[in-house]
Amino acid sequence: MGFLDDAGVERLWQKMKAYVASKTGSNLTFDKVYPVGSIYMSVNNVNPGTLFGGTWIAWGGGRVPIGVDTSDTDFQTAEKIGGAKTVNLAHSHTVNSHSHTTSGHTLTVNEIPSHRHSVDITSGNGGAHSHVLVVKALLSSITHHHGEGAYPSAASSTAGSYVDAQTVAGAVNTAPNHTHSVSGNTGNLGGGNSHSHGDTGKSSPATDSKLSASQSIMQPYITCYMWKRTA
Numbered sequence: 001m002g003f004l005d006d007a008g009v010e011r012l013w014q015k016m017k018a019y020v021a022s023k024t025g026s027n028l029t030f031d032k033v034y035p036v037g038s039i040y041m042s043v044n045n046v047n048p049g050t051l052f053g054g055t056w057i058a059w060g061g062g063r064v065p066i067g068v069d070t071s072d073t074d075f076q077t078a079e080k081i082g083g084a085k086t087v088n089l090a091h092s093h094t095v096n097s098h099s100h101t102t103s104g105h106t107l108t109v110n111e112i113p114s115h116r117h118s119v120d121i122t123s124g125n126g127g128a129h130s131h132v133l134v135v136k137a138l139l140s141s142i143t144h145h146h147g148e149g150a151y152p153s154a155a156s157s158t159a160g161s162y163v164d165a166q167t168v169a170g171a172v173n174t175a176p177n178h179t180h181s182v183s184g185n186t187g188n189l190g191g192g193n194s195h196s197h198g199d200t201g202k203s204s205p206a207t208d209s210k211l212s213a214s215q216s217i218m219q220p221y222i223t224c225y226m227w228k229r230t231a
Contacts, residue, residue: 009046033052034048086217
């Protein structure tokens, strides 16, 4: 399968024009097929003036044709140019200076976050000391007593007998100097429920420029040559 070069294409169109012109009954000519103002599209870069006659100019380079829409101001007239390959989304949001205040508030037990307290206690030195123990034993009533003994000054007796008592004194063991240490953590305290604090103070106006970069809005496309007949 072969391809026509520019000269071959021109000869073909001339033959087609002659054929159409010979059909007088049809009253069809290439001037009627492509009148002035017509657009011709081709992947061949040959000026169509060499094919059909007339005057043609390159048209619409780098742009996409779109139909006229008289109800849309962007597309109301023919050959109106507009649009772009990219769009810049740079913008800012300005917040006027203002303040936030909050009233004073005392936390309840349920609002206090769960927490613990560390405890580390050391007692002071305890001085050496002792305890004296005095024991008095009452003796049974006797009728006769020999030896020395202690007699209570307020003792009483019945006739023919008397009460004898003996005192024993001594000391318990002495406790030396020493200390007591206690350390650790308390259990979890507070209700552990959530609570919030309001903002206070003033803020300055702010600007957000994160979308300042140009964004591509290029549509899918395919290229060709476009010509417009002017005469």
